[in-house]
Amino acid sequence: MGIIQQQIKEITGSIPDGVRLVAVSKYHPAASVREAYDAGQRIFGESHALELKSKHEELPKDIRWHFIGHLQTNKVKYIIDYVDMIHSVDSIRLLREIEKQASKAGRTVRCLLQLHVAREETKFGFTPEECRDMLQEGEWRRMSHVSLCGIMCMASNTDDTMQVKKEFHTARLFYEEVKKTFFANAENFCECSWGMSDDFPIAIEEGSTLIRVGSKIFGTRQQ
Ligand SMILES: *Cc1c(COP(=O)(O)O)cnc(C)c1O
Numbered sequence: 001m002g003i004i005q006q007q008i009k010e011i012t013g014s015i016p017d018g019v020r021l022v023a024v025s026k027y028h029p030a031a032s033v034r035e036a037y038d039a040g041q042r043i044f045g046e047s048h049a050l051e052l053k054s055k056h057e058e059l060p061k062d063i064r065w066h067f068i069g070h071l072q073t074n075k076v077k078y079i080i081d082y083v084d085m086i087h088s089v090d091s092i093r094l095l096r097e098i099e100k101q102a103s104k105a106g107r108t109v110r111c112l113l114q115l116h117v118a119r120e121e122t123k124f125g126f127t128p129e130e131c132r133d134m135l136q137e138g139e140w141r142r143m144s145h146v147s148l149c150g151i152m153c154m155a156s157n158t159d160d161t162m163q164v165k166k167e168f169h170t171a172r173l174f175y176e177e178v179k180k181t182f183f184a185n186a187e188n189f190c191e192c193s194w195g196m197s198d199d200f201p202i203a204i205e206e207g208s209t210l211i212r213v214g215s216k217i218f219g220t221r222q223q
Contacts, residue, residue, distance in 0.1 A: 004032060005039035007217040012041075015211065019204055022066050022193075024214030026051065027221040030058045036217065037063065045087075045212050049075035056082055068152075068193075068212055070124050073097040085110040087152040087193050087212070090124045092134055095146060102145035109145065112152040112193050115174060117167040119156045128174050135182045148183070150191030150209070151175040155199055164199050168206035175207070 001009075012021055024045040025033045033044055033055060042062060046052035047069020056065060056079075064084035071088055079086075080101040089095050089111045102109045113134075116125030126134065134140070140148060153171040155164040175192050183189035195203025197216035204211065215221065 001039075002035055003219075004035040004217060008036050008039040008041050011213060011217070015200075015204060019208060020210055022068070022210055022212045023217055024068065024196075024212050025055070025218060026069070026214065028214075028218045030055050032218050033059055033063075043084075045214075049078040052083070053078045066210075066212075076101045080105045080107070080109065083109060085112065085149065085191075087112045087210075088114045088124065090114045090126060092137075092139060095140060095143065099143040099146050107145065108147050110147050110149045110188070112150050112191060113148065115151050115153045115171055117153045117155065117170050119158075119163070123154055125153065128170075131174075131178070135178065147188050148186075149188050150193065151178065152193035152210075154196070155194070155203075161199075161202060165202050165206060168194050168199075168203050168208070172207040 020043060022043050022045040023036050023041050026047045037060060043064045043066060045066045045068040052065055052067060065082060067079055067083050067086045068088055071086060071094060073094055076097045086098060086109060098109055098111060113131055114125035115131060116123055116127050151171060151174060155167040171194055172192065179189055191209050192207050193210040193212060195208045195211035197213050200211040200213055
């Protein structure tokens with residue numbers, strides 16, 4: 001068994017029920033995705049629209065593709081026909097474009113709202129205040145081709161595990177607040193996407209339901 005298959009089995013064997021693995025295959029070749037697929041993995045994450053498009057064309061059609069990176073509005077059309085979930089909605093403008101393209105494609109696309117909790121200023125996402133305001137404003141309620149399913153975040157890139165834990169905890173509390181306030185009767189709103197190669201065990205302690213793991217499975221990226 002190759003290293004990719006071993007890692008998939010080790011991670012999926014160690015995470016609790018209710019947590020699913022998104023294998024982040026960005027910058028890795030389709031052959032590597034295939035290896036993970038052969039180990040039973042079906043959910044893959046990509047962060048570039050055109051790379052996702054070409055992998056989708058080449059690989060088995062029962063793969064569920066999750067888009068996890070910053071998505072430019074002009075790229076939505078490349079992935080809308082088949083993307084299973086978009087984790088990285090960080091503006092109402094992007095949500096509108098997803099609604100528009102999904103409507104054209106005759107689909108409803110599951111989306112997560114990306115929350116900015118990290119210390120780094122460069123990370124994308126709504127601040128909690130911006131996210132609350134957007135939800136309060138209510139335009140999303142009239143969008144019948146997007147289904148808001150939860151919250152996504154990235155922690156600071158630091159060895160300070162207490163800091164990372166604190167950020168995931170903030171995200172969890174925010175998720176619970178938003179669920180109670182806006183999605184009390186929405187069964188679909190149930191996902192917490194946090195945790196990457198270096199911090200997914202902490203993320204799981206803080207209520208993650210989707211972990212996005214790349215380098216721990218596929219090795220360090222070429223780019
Ligand atoms: C690349 C990436 C990951 C995976 O990161 P690793 O450290 O390789 O596990 C997870 N989430 C997002 C948004 C990413 O861009």
